[in-house]
Every structure is written in C-alpha cells, then in structure tokens.
Amino acid sequence: MSDTHDKLVEAYLNYFKANEKFEQRNSVRTHKESRRWLRQIRILAHERMSEIHIHHNTHRKTRKGK
Numbered sequence: 001m002s003d004t005h006d007k008l009v010e011a012y013l014n015y016f017k018a019n020e021k022f023e024q025r026n027s028v029r030t031h032k033e034s035r036r037w038l039r040q041i042r043i044l045a046h047e048r049m050s051e052i053h054i055h056h057n058t059h060r061k062t063r064k065g066k
Helices: 004-024 028-059
Strands: none
Touching: 004 028
C-alpha cells in the first residue's frame, strides 16, 4: 500500500490526464472526471497536511538554553 504522498502524486497525474481530455473535448463526462480528481487531490492534501504536522510536532528538536 502506498503512503499518502504517493497517492497524492498519483491523483495529480490522473487529474492531469483528465484535464487534457477536458480541454480537448468539453463534455459532461470529461468535466465530471476532472472535478472528481480535483476533489481527491483536496482530500489527500488535507490528509498529508495532518501527517506532516504530527510528524513535525513529534520529531522536532527544541533549542536548548533559551
């Protein structure tokens, strides 16, 4: 199973392909597919932001002496 970063990259690549189809052929189907991948990117980006925040807070080193 791939991690969230890999899923995010894959979703972007799928969006890129869907957007190319949409630009070539403006139809209901290509419109829906492009928007679907944009929603997926938004969901995965939010998930990745949370992972980064948790990792930062659990692994950061504080400055000593101040």
